[in-house]
Amino acid sequence: MSGPGAIGVVMALAANVDNWEAYVGMVIGISAIALSVVLFFWLGGPLVRRLGPSAVGAINKVFGFLILAIAVQLVSDGIADFRS
Numbered sequence: 081m082s083g084p085g086a087i088g089v090v091m092a093l094a095a096n097v098d099n100w101e102a103y104v105g106m107v108i109g110i111s112a113i114a115l116s117v118v119l120f121f122w123l124g125g126p127l128v129r130r131l132g133p134s135a136v137g138a139i140n141k142v143f144g145f146l147i148l149a150i151a152v153q154l155v156s157d158g159i160a161d162f163r164s
Contacts, residue, residue: 090110093106094106
């Protein structure tokens with residue numbers, strides 16, 4: 081589950097940690113995210129069976145649209161930065 085984006089975020093966070101409280105906070109945050117991912121993977125099968133194929137399809141379309149909106153925003157920000 082750790083791709084290049086996740087590794088980059090951890091490296092950027094670790095570079096900005098200058099005391100042990102910040103380090104503990106970073107470790108707690110990463111652990112909470114890892115636990116939530118494991119929980120969603122564990123409960124994913126029963127949840128999909130309970131929702132049914134039409135609800136899962138609708139959820140996929142909504143999240144696909146959100147990802148598209150994020151991509152459009154990133155492209156427009158890149159174009160704006162390139163122009164300036």
